[in-house]
Amino acid sequence: MKPPGEAFYPRPRVLIAEEEVARRVRELARTISAEYADAGEIVLVGVLKGAFVFLADLARLLTVPHIVDFIAVSSYGTSTASGEVRLELDLRSRLEDRHVLIVEDIVDTGHTLHYLRELLSARNPASVATAVLLRKPDRLETVVATEYVGFDIPDVWVVGYGLDLADQFRTLPYVGQLDDEEVLAIKRGRTP
Numbered sequence: 001m002k003p004p005g006e007a008f009y010p011r012p013r014v015l016i017a018e019e020e021v022a023r024r025v026r027e028l029a030r031t032i033s034a035e036y037a038d039a040g041e042i043v044l045v046g047v048l049k050g051a052f053v054f055l056a057d058l059a060r061l062l063t064v065p066h067i068v069d070f071i072a073v074s075s076y077g078t079s080t081a082s083g084e085v086r087l088e089l090d091l092r093s094r095l096e097d098r099h100v101l102i103v104e105d106i107v108d109t110g111h112t113l114h115y116l117r118e119l120l121s122a123r124n125p126a127s128v129a130t131a132v133l134l135r136k137p138d139r140l141e142t143v144v145a146t147e148y149v150g151f152d153i154p155d156v157w158v159v160g161y162g163l164d165l166a167d168q169f170r171t172l173p174y175v176g177q178l179d180d181e182e183v184l185a186i187k188r189g190r191t192p
């Protein structure tokens with residue numbers, strides 16, 4: 001329960017229901033397990049914080065050997081439009097000659113993923129690929145490979161299943177959608 005005086009947040013509308021997310025994550029895990037069947041141990045690189053739920057579910061369904069590591073990045077300024085991305089927390093694992101699978105919550109402009117692929121490719125891995133739960137094709141500003149994609153979605157702000165707005169909503173079990181007024185109000189720290 002929220003203590004008195006703390007902000008009350010709206011309940012986001014369902015964009016992708018819990019069961020639908022679970023079904024798609026199972027499919028992705030099957031495909032990835034088949035394609036990496038002979039690859040040896042793969043390194044799953046979760047992008048904090050948004051990917052932690054997707055990564056936890058996906059990794060537990062993989063039938064190929066893997067380890068889990070995390071990386072954190074942030075975008076400069078209030079928008080990712082500048083395309084400037086900064087490394088906040090690096091991996092602990094060495095990637096040389098290993099198969100790397102970046103696990104990300106969402107591809108919006110594509111700048112974050114582009115940055116990560118360049119960064120990790122420079123460490124001489126055997127391969128680099130990406131699994132993203134969501135992708136907003138209308139917002140893409142840069143060409144970036146996404147080998148495994150859960151869902152293409154419209155240009156709306158989504159929360160839940162790891163995704164946030166102002167660090168809220170990450171543990172909703174479904175992918176929810178907030179409308180523009182709700183987004184503005186929450187960003188300003190007020191209820192809509």
Ligand code: IMP
Pocket residue numbers: 050080104105106107108109110111112113156157158159163164165
């Ligand atoms: P990109 O660099 O523009 O592709 O942005 C990717 C990052 O922006 C993601 O990792 C998310 O952290 C964040 N992001 C973009 N769209 C959304 C959204 O609709 N909900 C929550 N986070 C988002």
Ligand code: MG
Pocket residue numbers: 047048049050051105106
């Ligand atoms: Mg993210």
